[in-house]
Amino acid sequence: MKIIVTATAPELEATVDPRFGRGAYFVVVDTETMRWQAHANQGVNAAGGAGSQAAQFAAQQGVAAIISGDFGPNAYIALAAAEIKMYLLGASKTVQAAVTSFAAGELAQVSAPTGAGHHGGRGA
C-alpha cells in the first residue's frame, strides 16, 4: 500500500512535519517494499489553497493513506472525496517510525477536520 508521511526533510529518517498542506516534504512510502520517494511540497508558501493542492498531489500519487499532524477543512474534504484515509502522527518522531506504527495499526484515523483552517479554510 502506498502512503504519504509529511516530513521536514526528503528522507525516510527525517523528522515528521505536523502540517499537511504546509508540510515541507511528502514522503511517499510503499509499506510492502519500503521503497520510498520524497517530493517537495509545492504549496508550502502558497497564498491559499495549500490543503486542496496537497490533496490533489496525494490523489495523483495514488496513495491510500496519509499520515500527518493536522488536516484542515479543505484538505479533509478533498481527501475524503478522493477516498484517501487520514491518520494522525501520534508519538511518531520520524517518517520511518510513523510507517512502522501505521503498519502495526497503532495510529488514530481522522474522521473530521482537525483544525479550523487558515486562509479560505471553510471547506467546499
Add this chain to the structure above:
Amino acid sequence: MKIAVASGKGGTGKTTVATSLALSLAMGAPGQSVPLPPVFLDCDVEGPNAHLFLAPVFERRQDVVIQIPRVDAAKCTACGKCAEVCQYHAIVVLGKRTLVFSQLCHGCGSCTLVCPEGAISEEPHAIGVLEAGTAARGIPFARGVLDVGEPMATPAIRQLKQWAIPADGPEGRVLILDAPPGTSCPVVEAVRGADYLLLVTEPTPFGLHDLRLAAEVAAELRIPVGVIINRDGIGDAAVDAFCAAAGLPILLRIPFERAIAEGVAQGRTLVEIQPEYASRFRAMAQQIVEQAGL
C-alpha cells in the same frame, strides 16, 4: 487625482490620515473656494472603519458577486485541465471527481474557458456589499464590506473601485483611497492606479520593517511615495534614516500626544482634535498635486 493611503503595519494611522485629509480638503481654506474637493473610498473591506469618523449616510447599495464554477458530473471526464489552470487551487480533480472550493475561488473564469467538455457553468456567489452615499461636509463616500468568513478581499476591492469611480476618473476631485493594512494582494488592488501613495508609519522597528515592504510594493507599481510619521517622538530615528537613504520625502509628522489618542478613541478626526492640521493637510495635498504634475 487619486491619492492612496497605506502603511504596511496595521494601526499606524492610515484612517486617521485619510479622513483628516478628506475633511481638510472639503473644508477649504477659510474664506476661499474648495480647489481640491475630495471623494473617499474605504478599501479596507475586511475591517472598514472610516465611517466611524466621516459618518456617511448610504444611499446606494450593490452586492459584491463573483462567479463560482459548477461542474456537471455527467459531462466531466476528470481530465484535470481546470485544476491545472487554477492559480488558487479552488478546483481540484481527485480520481474521477472534480471538487470546487468556493472560498478559494477568485471568480476569474479560467476553468470554464479551458474545459473541453463544456462541463463547467458559473453561478453567482455574493461575498459582500458595496455602499455609497454622502459623508461629513458633503464628501462623496463609498466602501466595501466583505461578508464574515469570506476570505477574498481582492474582488470586493476591485468591484468597489469600478463601481464608485467613474471610468474617466474622479474628474476635478481628489480621490482618497484608504487601503487595508499589509502589503499583499488586497493592498495592491487598493493602491493600483493611484497617482500618489501616502505611507503612514511609526518610528518603531515594526513600523520601519513594514514601511520598507510597502515602499517596495509602491516601487513595483511605479507609484510615487511620500511618508507620514505618526506617533513621532517614540522609538528611534531609523525610519528617518531609511527615508533619507531611499529618497522618500517625509511630508508630515504627527506627534505622540495623549490628546490626539483620546480624541481618536472618541471617534473624532485629527483635524477636529487639532484644527491647525487642516492647513497642513491642504498644503501637503497641494504639494502632491504639483509634484505629480496634475
